Amino acid sequence: MGKSIYFKLLLLLSVFCSAYFRIYQNLAESKQFFWDSMVYYCGPFIFSQTGNGYGPLVDCSKELTNFKFVYLPIYLRILNFHITTPENFEIIWISILTLSVLLVVFCMQKIYGGMSLIMSLFVSIFSFRSIPLYGYISGNISSILYVSTTIGLMLSISNKPRIRDMGIILITLPSLFKIHMILFLLVPFAITKSRDINKLLVLAISPFAFILINSWLYPEEFTLLSKNIAILPYIGDMGVGSLQVINYIKSNLLGVGIPFKSGAHDWLIGPNEIDKVDFLIDYIAYTALLIFVIFRIYKIKFIKLSNNPRIERNLKFSIAIVGVYLLIPRLKQYDMLICGIPTIYLVNSIFLNDGIKKFKLSFKAEYMILLLNTMILGFYNIKGDNYFIYPIILSIFLLTILSIDKIKSDI
Numbered sequence: 001m002g003k004s005i006y007f008k009l010l011l012l013l014s015v016f017c018s019a020y021f022r023i024y025q026n027l028a029e030s031k032q033f034f035w036d037s038m039v040y041y042c043g044p045f046i047f048s049q050t051g052n053g054y055g056p057l058v059d060c061s062k063e064l065t066n067f068k069f070v071y072l073p074i075y076l077r078i079l080n081f082h083i084t085t086p087e088n089f090e091i092i093w094i095s096i097l098t099l100s101v102l103l104v105v106f107c108m109q110k111i112y113g114g115m116s117l118i119m120s121l122f123v124s125i126f127s128f129r130s131i132p133l134y135g136y137i138s139g140n141i142s143s144i145l146y147v148s149t150t151i152g153l154m155l156s157i158s159n160k161p162r163i164r165d166m167g168i169i170l171i172t173l174p175s176l177f178k179i180h181m182i183l184f185l186l187v188p189f190a191i192t193k194s195r196d197i198n199k200l201l202v203l204a205i206s207p208f209a210f211i212l213i214n215s216w217l218y219p220e221e222f223t224l225l226s227k228n229i230a231i232l233p234y235i236g237d238m239g240v241g242s243l244q245v246i247n248y249i250k251s252n253l254l255g256v257g258i259p260f261k262s263g264a265h266d267w268l269i270g271p272n273e274i275d276k277v278d279f280l281i282d283y284i285a286y287t288a289l290l291i292f293v294i295f296r297i298y299k300i301k302f303i304k305l306s307n308n309p310r311i312e313r314n315l316k317f318s319i320a321i322v323g324v325y326l327l328i329p330r331l332k333q334y335d336m337l338i339c340g341i342p343t344i345y346l347v348n349s350i351f352l353n354d355g356i357k358k359f360k361l362s363f364k365a366e367y368m369i370l371l372l373n374t375m376i377l378g379f380y381n382i383k384g385d386n387y388f389i390y391p392i393i394l395s396i397f398l399l400t401i402l403s404i405d406k407i408k409s410d411i
Contacts, residue, residue, distance in 0.1 A: 111150075145174035
């Protein structure tokens with residue numbers, strides 16, 4: 001997989017382009033680095049001073065003009081980073097963040113094999129026009145949370161039940177901070193034995209129970225948090241995930257409801273009242289997508305994709321991870337860290353190559369594989385190109401399940 005000259009040239013081009021567009025250009029334009037990091041410092045700090053951590057954070061840091069704290073009330077009390085100075089905090093935070101990225105890549109390389117650690121690092125950071133690199137320099141906590149997720153994924157493939165159980169617990173833990181990360185339980189779900197499914201279901205409920213406990217213990221603060229989260233779609237902070245795509249199709253193409261804003265990130269322009277019916281339509285469509293993806297992942301549990309046990313497991317892992325990225329409602333740059341290796345593995349697998357050949361297209365399967373590699377690893381810098389990420393992931397997922405169906409029908 002990693003030995004192709006074309007593969008390496010694409011990656012090399014992406015590295016050089018990223019060095020310019022993501023780093024040098026930021027420096028030249030005097031843009032801020034690690035901007036999200038101060039949110040975790042300032043939210044709890046302002047809470048300790050005023051009793052309200054969900055208001056504007058600019059009084060704590062001038063860099064946080066358009067930022068608010070959007071995490072559960074319990075974290076205002078336990079994230080006591082303000083015991084040190086902001087300068088020391090940023091140094092510590094960046095060090096932890098860097099170590100976390102390396103640990104995440106190490107875990108993914110151990111799960112998949114096939115590529116060297118350096119190649120795995122490059123694919124993880126520079127895939128999808130280097131969005132994961134941008135996620136790292138945002139300073140968001142997600143890179144740290146993904147350490148727990150990837151260690152959990154690594155343990156979940158163990159033959160020992162206790163280690164597997166520890167793995168799925170570690171996969172669950174980040175969802176107590178960011179609820180969408182509970183979707184990664186679909187990865188062990190794709191390979192787990194039937195007797196372990198009940199454990200996964202119990203753990204899947206845990207972040208929702210944690211939210212309810214927070215709403216009961218801190219009702220006033222929870223109301224403020226709910227307002228901050230509810231307004232995210234209308235201030236241009238929904239990323240490029242499933243809810244953004246659903247809303248775009250519904251409002252821009254079908255002309256129904258209020259379109260989400262993009263790129264503004266200004267808390268002052270949100271509507272005074274959110275159209276609850278309009279929001280409900282988005283979530284009904286999302287629920288349909290959720291059911292479809294879970295159903296397809298469930299089906300692959302019972303399908304033999306390879307005679308090689310490790311390849312079989314890696315294929316199912318990859319399909320499930322791609323499915324998870326289809327489901328993340330608010331897909332941001334810092335969520336993309338573990339997407340590169342699974343998509344590259346899947347796209348370059350013999351299984352997918354054989355599946356595409358069975359469609360008897362007018363062009364060679366190799367051309368389709370070449371195009372997908374280019375979309376994943378190539379660097380293109382045009383307006384709105386972040387929005388290509390979801391269609392690429394969707395294309396890979398649909399192409400994979402259609403290949404599975406085609407191969408099954410020909411047996």
